[in-house]
Amino acid sequence: MGIDAEMLVRTRQQFTPREVRNLSVDLVEAFGTDTFLLIPDWVPDEYYENEFTPPADAPGRHALRLIKFYQQDGPDIHPESGESFIELSLMGRYYGEGYERGSITTYLAIAEWLEQRIPDARVFYGGDSSGVLAEQFDRAARERIFAHFCRVGHKPYRGGFGISVFDKTLGGHPACGFCGPRMTETGGSRDYSFYSCGSCEAKVVRHHATGECEAVTHEDKRNDRFMSGFSVAAKRLMSRLGKEG
Numbered sequence: 001m002g003i004d005a006e007m008l009v010r011t012r013q014q015f016t017p018r019e020v021r022n023l024s025v026d027l028v029e030a031f032g033t034d035t036f037l038l039i040p041d042w043v044p045d046e047y048y049e050n051e052f053t054p055p056a057d058a059p060g061r062h063a064l065r066l067i068k069f070y071q072q073d074g075p076d077i078h079p080e081s082g083e084s085f086i087e088l089s090l091m092g093r094y095y096g097e098g099y100e101r102g103s104i105t106t107y108l109a110i111a112e113w114l115e116q117r118i119p120d121a122r123v124f125y126g127g128d129s130s131g132v133l134a135e136q137f138d139r140a141a142r143e144r145i146f147a148h149f150c151r152v153g154h155k156p157y158r159g160g161f162g163i164s165v166f167d168k169t170l171g172g173h174p175a176c177g178f179c180g181p182r183m184t185e186t187g188g189s190r191d192y193s194f195y196s197c198g199s200c201e202a203k204v205v206r207h208h209a210t211g212e213c214e215a216v217t218h219e220d221k222r223n224d225r226f227m228s229g230f231s232v233a234a235k236r237l238m239s240r241l242g243k244e245g
């Protein structure tokens, strides 16, 4: 499993759910719908019911929402008196030292945007699993991680650690037919893995047992937004191989 990026704004400015909703719409307009997990018919499950109640006049899951406290893979964070928490619904992997995976430049720009629009915002950034805790993402922290990004980009992640047993058997990750370098593993299931090229938009699904690959098409991406087309391509691959997907 991968580590997804999480972001939290702590502010002493008071917001109504409606104001947060308007801010959310502006944020998505600015950065694009691919950056956020937006679910119009979202109903919070038990996990979220504890921390979040959607406003009756504005249901669904948006890019920003007021939360009562922040849950993470570690100690919960509770607001101090007079403080509001606004959580982001980011769609993408975390990027940090030792996990150089997600789109850190996007997260850096989002943090800047939040500080512009919420003048006293303190932005926190972390992951959703593997014990990656939210840390203050102020100017100094951002400069540090950007310097790291300029040095190494995504190479440590792509370069070989975390290679699964299937990848070893099959001689490593598949190479991108367009760019050349090996692709990055971005997920999968018991029978197949997903790979993306870091330099172009190419994505493939590869069957562990046979090494057969299936390219993800633009059509797949349109039909399978939350999984970037991978699950549709995986289904096609498995039916081509005469297996259940």
Ligand SMILES: [Zn+2]
Pocket (backbone or CB within 6 Å): 176, 177, 178, 179, 180, 197, 198, 199, 200, 201, 202
């Ligand atoms: Zn490529």
